[in-house]
Amino acid sequence: MLPWTLEQVVAFAPDAASAKAARGVARPGQWPMLGQNDRALWGECQGSGSVPYQIGIALDPGEPVFQCSCPSRKFPCKHAIGLLLLATGQPDAVPVGGPPAWLSDWLVKREQSARRKASCAAETDVDPEQQAKRAAAKDRRTAERQHKVEAGLEELERWLRDLVRQGLAHAQKQPARYWDAMAARLVDAQAPGLARWLREMASIPASGEGWSERLLARLGLLQLLLAGYRRLGSLPEPLQADIRSAIGWTWQESDLPAGAWIRDRWFMLGQRTYQEDRLQVRRSWLWGRDCGRLALLLDFAYQNQPLPVIPAPGVWLEAELGFFPSHYPLRALLRNSTPVEDRTMPPALADGAAPLLAAPLLNEYAEALARQPWLELWPATLAEAVPVRGEADIWLLRDATAHLLPCHPGFADRWRLFALSGGWPLTVFGEWNGQQLWPLSAWRGDRFTAF
Amino acid sequence: MTWQNLVTCALLGTERQAPEWPAGDDALGQLLSRLDADDREGALLRAAGVMALWRRAGHLLVHDPRPLPPPCEADDAPDCGPLARQHLALMLQGHHAEFLLEWLKTLSVAGRRAPADLLPALLEAGAARIGLRPALLPVLGQRGRWLAQQNPAWGYAVQADDENLWQTGQFEERLALLRQSRATRPDRALELLSATWAEERAKQRREFIEALAEGLSMADEPFLEAALDDRSIEVTHAAAELLARLPESRLVQRLTARALQGVRFQPGRFFKHDRLEVELPEDDPALRRDGIADPPSSVKLGEKAWRLSRMVGAIPPALWSQQWGRAPAEILTVSRESEWRPALLEGWALATQRHRDPDWAEALLPLYPDHDTLTAALAELLPPARFESYLLGLLGDASTGGRAAALVLLSRVQRPWTVALGRAVLGQVRQRVCEDKQPDWWLSNALRGFARWLPPELSEEAAAGWPTEAKQWPQWQKAVNDLLDRLRFRRAMREAIAAEESAQSDLPSLE
Incomplete structure (x- = not known):
C-alpha cells in the first residue's frame, strides 16, 4: 500500500x-x-x-x-x-x-x-590534508561573504534612514523599483533573507487600511535586526544564529553538529505551499512523539520546478530532524525518513491536551517572541475551539471562555473548517502571525483533516 | 505618546517632525529611555521596532459573551469511508464528474452520507446544478443541512421558509425552488404556485406550469383545468399538454368522447378486412380550449388531419385496444388502409409517449427504426426485458443496417443495460473494429457515453478481446481506453461504497 x-x-x-x-x-x-x-x-x-x-x-x-x-x-x-x-x-x-x-x-x-x-565522503573525512585545505577554502569564502554582507547592511541602514527622514507617505508614492533596486543590491551582498524582507515590504504600501502601521512595524524590526548584527559578538550564540538566519545564511546538512539531530517518530501536522515572487515555498510542520518538539521544514522551488516530495499531513515518519541553531529552534532539515503505517493521532495532541484557551496560548507566543523577536509565524494549537463567523466574512476561533482568535482572511478553506466542526469544538493547528491564525489542520478524536 | 503618534511622525518624515516615544517607569519606558533623541531616524526606527514587538506580544483578545448559535445535531447515518471520500473529492475537482449523480444515488441507497469536509464543495455543486439536488439532499445528513442554513447560496438544501423565497425571490430562484419542491413535495409546490398565481406574468406563468411536469398527478388537475381559461394562449397550451398526460383528466375525457365518435373500427366480415372509418374534426371553441387550435407552420398534415392527430394524441392508446379488442400491432396493420394513417400514427406515437404505454411503444418501434428522436423515446418506454430482447434482436440482425441502428439507438437511450445486452454491444463494436473500416466518429464518441450504461461488473470482461492487431485499431484505441477507464472508475466507486456498507454490517451487534 x-x-x-x-x-x-x-x-x-x-x-x-x-x-x-x-x-x-x-x-x-x-x-x-x-x-x-x-x-x-x-x-x-x-x-x-x-x-x-x-x-x-x-x-x-x-x-x-x-x-x-x-x-x-x-x-x-x-x-x-x-x-x-x-x-x-x-x-x-x-x-x-x-x-x-x-x-x-x-x-x-x-x-x-x-x-x-558514501565512500567518497568517508575517504575525504580521513584525509587530514584534504580536510585542512577544504576548511581553509571555506573560511576564506566565509570571510568574503561576511565582508559583502557588512557592506550591504550599511547601505541598507542608510536607505532606511532616508526613508523615514522623507516619511512613509513619500515612500508610498515611489515606484516598485524603489524597493526592487534595494532588494537586488541585498541579493548581490549575499543577504537573500533581507532581500525577501524588502520585497515583502514593497507590497505593504498598497495593502489598504493600516498600511503605515504595518510598514513601520516591519521597518522597526528590520532596524533591530541590523542593530543586533552590529553587536553580534556580544549576543548569546543561538541568538547570533537567528540573526544570521534572518539575513540569509542557511545551514546545510553537513554544517549541523551531530547534537542537532533528533531521531523520533514525527507526525506531519500541516503544510502550506504558496508563491513568493517566482519562488514556490512550502512550509511543513512536524511534531515529535518522544521529544515533544515542533519542527518546521522549508522547501523552495523555482517557478515550474517541482518541490521535493514529502509525505502529506496526517502521516507518521520515522526520521531524523536536524534543528538549525536558534534561540527558539523550529526550522529543521529532514533525513533518513520512512513513512510509518499508523493512523492514530499523537497522544499529546489529542483532544484537550493542547492549550485549551487562547490567552495562555498567546502568553506562550509572547515568551517565544522574547526569545526570538524575528519569529514570523509561530505554530499554535488551540483545543476546544469553535469556528464562528464574524462580521464582514471574518472568521474566528472561539475558545471555551468566549475569547476570539481571528483567522487569516487569506485562509480559503474556512467553510471546510466550519463544516468539520458543525458548531462543536475541535482542535485546530495553524500559524499565528501575531494578529491572525492561518489554520493548517483540525481534528477531533482521531479524525484528522488537513487544509 | 502612543504608537499612533509614532506612526504619524513616520508618515510625515523626521525632517518635518521629531519623533517622540512613551516615557515611564515600566519596562517599555525604561527601554525606550535609552534611545538617543538627537539621532532622529535611528531613534524612530528603534522605537518602532520595540513598540511593534511590544504590541505583537500583547495582542488583546476580543471577548464575545453572546451565546454560540446552536451546533449541529449528531448524525445517525455513518459517513462514507476514506476511499469513497477520495472518489468524491476527485469528482468535485472535475475528474469523472459525470458520475457524481450515480455516486450520490449509490451512497444514498447504502444509507450513508457525504463526508463533512467535502460538504461545502458538494453544496456548491448543487447550487450550480439543479439536476443534482434530488440525489444530493438525502446524503447531506444533519451536518449538511445545518451547514446549508448558514450560507444563503445553499438555501436550496434547507426546507424551511420556502414561502419567503417564493414571495420575494428573483424569477430564476423561484423557478428553481418550484422545480425542486416538485421533486420532493409536489403538493407543496402547487400550493405555493396557486397562492401567487393571479399576480404572475404570462411568460412566467407558462414556465411555472411547465415545471409542474415533474411530479404530475391528478392533484394538479383542477388547477390545470382552470388554467385552460388563461388569457395567454401559451399558458393554456402548456396546461393542455400536461392535462393530456393525465388519463383521468377532464380534458382527456372530453377528447376521448369526441375521438371515439371520430374514429370507428369496422370489423371485417367474410372476405372483407377490418377497416377504420375516420371523420375529421372541425375547428370549434371547445377543441381550442383543450389546446387544439391552429397547426404550427411546420406541420405537414392538413389542418383537419392535424386536429385529428392531436385529439388521438391526448387519449391513452390502450383505450383503442380495449375498445376494439385488437392488439396494438393489429390496429397499426388495419390503419394501413386508411387515407388518414399519417395523422393517426402521429397521434398514437404522441399518446404512447404521453401515457408511457409499453405495448404500443413496442408495436410502433418497427415503424420508426431510425427516426431522429422518436425511436429512442419509444425504446425508453419498454420494460427492461423487452428493451433487451428488442435490442438483442437488432444486434443479431444479419443486415449491417439493423446493427448500426441498434448502436445509434443505444447512444440515445438513457437507461442502464443488462449484462447480456452489454456483452452483445461490446461484441458488435469489436466486430466493427475488425471490419477495418474507418472508425465512425459518432460511434467513437458514443463509446464514452456507453460507459454510463454498461453494467460496471463487465469492466474486466470489457477490457479483453479487442482486436489490437487490426489495421484500424490505433484509430479506436483512445475511445476504447476512455470507455474502459470510465467503466473501471464506476466500478471502483460502487465497490468502495458497497465494501464500507458490508464492513459496517459485519460489526458485531451490541446486544
Whole structure:
C-alpha cells in the first residue's frame, strides 16, 4: 500500500497541465506492461512513438524517485505521475512481480552511485590534508561573504534612514523599483533573507487600511535586526544564529553538529505551499512523539520546478530532524525518513491536551517572541475551539471562555473548517502571525483533516 | 505618546517632525529611555521596532459573551469511508464528474452520507446544478443541512421558509425552488404556485406550469383545468399538454368522447378486412380550449388531419385496444388502409409517449427504426426485458443496417443495460473494429457515453478481446481506453461504497 493519496500524488506534478496530462495517462489501457514490488513501481506506456516509454519509480523511504525514457523536459513527467496515480488509485491494476531487466539495471546503478557517494565522503573525512585545505577554502569564502554582507547592511541602514527622514507617505508614492533596486543590491551582498524582507515590504504600501502601521512595524524590526548584527559578538550564540538566519545564511546538512539531530517518530501536522515572487515555498510542520518538539521544514522551488516530495499531513515518519541553531529552534532539515503505517493521532495532541484557551496560548507566543523577536509565524494549537463567523466574512476561533482568535482572511478553506466542526469544538493547528491564525489542520478524536 | 503618534511622525518624515516615544517607569519606558533623541531616524526606527514587538506580544483578545448559535445535531447515518471520500473529492475537482449523480444515488441507497469536509464543495455543486439536488439532499445528513442554513447560496438544501423565497425571490430562484419542491413535495409546490398565481406574468406563468411536469398527478388537475381559461394562449397550451398526460383528466375525457365518435373500427366480415372509418374534426371553441387550435407552420398534415392527430394524441392508446379488442400491432396493420394513417400514427406515437404505454411503444418501434428522436423515446418506454430482447434482436440482425441502428439507438437511450445486452454491444463494436473500416466518429464518441450504461461488473470482461492487431485499431484505441477507464472508475466507486456498507454490517451487534 503506497503512503500517498491521489490528491497528494497529483501535487507531485510540476504544474497543472502536467497533472491533467498525468490523469489522462493513469489508465491501465495505456500500459501494455505494469508491475510493482515493495521497492519499485514500473511500467511501459504507449506514447505517440512506436516504442513504448519505460517508466520506473523507486519507492525510496520518504520520497519516490522518478525515471522515464520519454523526452519531456518536465520532471517528473506525466508518465511517471500517471503511473503513481494509477498504482495509488487502482492498486489491483498493477500486479506484484519481478522487475524487468531495464528496471533492475537502473536500480542497481542508483545503489552503486549512492554507495560511491558514501565512500567518497568517508575517504575525504580521513584525509587530514584534504580536510585542512577544504576548511581553509571555506573560511576564506566565509570571510568574503561576511565582508559583502557588512557592506550591504550599511547601505541598507542608510536607505532606511532616508526613508523615514522623507516619511512613509513619500515612500508610498515611489515606484516598485524603489524597493526592487534595494532588494537586488541585498541579493548581490549575499543577504537573500533581507532581500525577501524588502520585497515583502514593497507590497505593504498598497495593502489598504493600516498600511503605515504595518510598514513601520516591519521597518522597526528590520532596524533591530541590523542593530543586533552590529553587536553580534556580544549576543548569546543561538541568538547570533537567528540573526544570521534572518539575513540569509542557511545551514546545510553537513554544517549541523551531530547534537542537532533528533531521531523520533514525527507526525506531519500541516503544510502550506504558496508563491513568493517566482519562488514556490512550502512550509511543513512536524511534531515529535518522544521529544515533544515542533519542527518546521522549508522547501523552495523555482517557478515550474517541482518541490521535493514529502509525505502529506496526517502521516507518521520515522526520521531524523536536524534543528538549525536558534534561540527558539523550529526550522529543521529532514533525513533518513520512512513513512510509518499508523493512523492514530499523537497522544499529546489529542483532544484537550493542547492549550485549551487562547490567552495562555498567546502568553506562550509572547515568551517565544522574547526569545526570538524575528519569529514570523509561530505554530499554535488551540483545543476546544469553535469556528464562528464574524462580521464582514471574518472568521474566528472561539475558545471555551468566549475569547476570539481571528483567522487569516487569506485562509480559503474556512467553510471546510466550519463544516468539520458543525458548531462543536475541535482542535485546530495553524500559524499565528501575531494578529491572525492561518489554520493548517483540525481534528477531533482521531479524525484528522488537513487544509 | 502612543504608537499612533509614532506612526504619524513616520508618515510625515523626521525632517518635518521629531519623533517622540512613551516615557515611564515600566519596562517599555525604561527601554525606550535609552534611545538617543538627537539621532532622529535611528531613534524612530528603534522605537518602532520595540513598540511593534511590544504590541505583537500583547495582542488583546476580543471577548464575545453572546451565546454560540446552536451546533449541529449528531448524525445517525455513518459517513462514507476514506476511499469513497477520495472518489468524491476527485469528482468535485472535475475528474469523472459525470458520475457524481450515480455516486450520490449509490451512497444514498447504502444509507450513508457525504463526508463533512467535502460538504461545502458538494453544496456548491448543487447550487450550480439543479439536476443534482434530488440525489444530493438525502446524503447531506444533519451536518449538511445545518451547514446549508448558514450560507444563503445553499438555501436550496434547507426546507424551511420556502414561502419567503417564493414571495420575494428573483424569477430564476423561484423557478428553481418550484422545480425542486416538485421533486420532493409536489403538493407543496402547487400550493405555493396557486397562492401567487393571479399576480404572475404570462411568460412566467407558462414556465411555472411547465415545471409542474415533474411530479404530475391528478392533484394538479383542477388547477390545470382552470388554467385552460388563461388569457395567454401559451399558458393554456402548456396546461393542455400536461392535462393530456393525465388519463383521468377532464380534458382527456372530453377528447376521448369526441375521438371515439371520430374514429370507428369496422370489423371485417367474410372476405372483407377490418377497416377504420375516420371523420375529421372541425375547428370549434371547445377543441381550442383543450389546446387544439391552429397547426404550427411546420406541420405537414392538413389542418383537419392535424386536429385529428392531436385529439388521438391526448387519449391513452390502450383505450383503442380495449375498445376494439385488437392488439396494438393489429390496429397499426388495419390503419394501413386508411387515407388518414399519417395523422393517426402521429397521434398514437404522441399518446404512447404521453401515457408511457409499453405495448404500443413496442408495436410502433418497427415503424420508426431510425427516426431522429422518436425511436429512442419509444425504446425508453419498454420494460427492461423487452428493451433487451428488442435490442438483442437488432444486434443479431444479419443486415449491417439493423446493427448500426441498434448502436445509434443505444447512444440515445438513457437507461442502464443488462449484462447480456452489454456483452452483445461490446461484441458488435469489436466486430466493427475488425471490419477495418474507418472508425465512425459518432460511434467513437458514443463509446464514452456507453460507459454510463454498461453494467460496471463487465469492466474486466470489457477490457479483453479487442482486436489490437487490426489495421484500424490505433484509430479506436483512445475511445476504447476512455470507455474502459470510465467503466473501471464506476466500478471502483460502487465497490468502495458497497465494501464500507458490508464492513459496517459485519460489526458485531451490541446486544
